Amino acid sequence: MSLIEKVKNLFGFAPAEHHSSVEPTTDLPQNNESALITPKPTPAGPPPAAQQRERVIRLIVGRLRVYQNEPETAPVGLRLSILATDPEEEELYRVALWENQPGKFQNELNRQLADNYITLPKNWRFDYSFFSDELPESSYREGNLALAIADKSKPTSAPLRASIVALVGQTEQADYVLDPAQKTTYYIGRGHTTQTTSGRVRTNDIVILNEDDPGFDPQKGSGNGAVSRSHATIRYDMTLQRYALLVDAGGLPASGNKTKIMHPDDRIERADIANLVYPLQDGDQIELGGEVMLLFKLA
Structure with a gap:
């Protein structure tokens, strides 16, 4: 480098070097169709x-x-x-x-x-x-x-009678007749009476024998203890002419208990919501506490 060029460099008069810039390239996949993701269509309208x-x-x-x-x-x-x-x-x-x-x-x-x-x-x-x-x-x-x-303007036919029989477990009676002409509400529970949380004394109509009740058979009633003293209620609706099961506080999961309805078509319905009406059909089996089974039959 000559003396003149050194002086030019010293005072910044040297020409800038030109560098060719190369744009970076990205290789695209060969099979673009397989790389594309088709979004799932969003269903139109309400759920x-x-x-x-x-x-x-x-x-x-x-x-x-x-x-x-x-x-x-x-x-x-x-x-x-x-x-x-x-x-x-x-x-x-x-x-x-x-x-x-x-x-x-x-x-x-x-x-x-x-x-x-x-x-x-x-x-x-x-x-x-x-x-x-x-x-x-x-x-x-x-x-x-x-x-x-x-x-209400249509004539109402005679109320339907029904019966309850224990298939598994021991009840006080061999069978119970449900007659809406006599009463429309039937309480189910272990023992004859119990006191509810409100202090009211409840008398059961369909009695699952307690171990200290007369006539209790330890073998036949081995699962009776799983039934609550205030487990469920069967109610007849005179207007709709239909029986229904309602689960009381003692028969709910919140009390550590369970209640099911086994329908004749093999459907199993969990009755686990308080105050909900579960309509009963001829031939339904009502499971109480997973141990006692009652058969509901229309007369």
């Missing part, structure tokens, strides 16, 4: 349970339009029958009807009926049940739904 809820409400409101502005002749009860071919479909309807929130569906239905100028009596009743083979005879049918309307 399945909400759709079925709206369908049930439309059916009921539509069938009750004839009672618009006719509160004196309005129905006193509604009974919904649902044909469910598998447990998943049955569970869908249980969610749709807010089964774990007793009274919520009836309140929503009451609101929508009022919006359509349909006023039902203050204590109108609503219940539902599931069927796996065929729907029962009802006033109206739509697909897998059937609706029976209990109108």
Whole structure:
């Protein structure tokens, strides 16, 4: 390097060097189709349970339009029958009807009926049940739904009698006759009487023998101790002409207990929600505490 070039470099007069820049490249995968991920389509509309809820409400409101502005002749009860071919479909309807929130569906239905100028009596009743083979005879049918309307203007037939027999476990009587002409509520529990948390003395109508009761057989009644003293109640609805099981505090999981209904079509229904009405069918078996089994039969 000459002296002049050194001086130029010293004072910054040297020409800048030019470097060719190369843009970085990214190799794309050869098989672009396999690298692409197709997003799953988002279902349109409300969730399945909400759709079925709206369908049930439309059916009921539509069938009750004839009672618009006719509160004196309005129905006193509604009974919904649902044909469910598998447990998943049955569970869908249980969610749709807010089964774990007793009274919520009836309140929503009451609101929508009022919006359509349909006023039902203050204590109108609503219940539902599931069927796996065929729907029962009802006033109206739509697909897998059937609706029976209990109108106070229609003549009421004689109340249905039924019976309770112990299949497993020991009861005080060999069988119990349920006669709505005599009474409509029957208490089930271990022993004859017990005192509830409110202090009220409860007398059981269907007595599961306690170990200190006369006639107790340790072998036959070996599982009786699993039954609560205030386990469940069978109630007859005169309007809907139907028996139903209600689980009392002692028969609920919160008390460390359990109650089930084994239906004739092999469906198993867990009765574990307080104040919820579980309709009974002819031939149902009621399991108490996992040890005692009662057979419900219509006379």
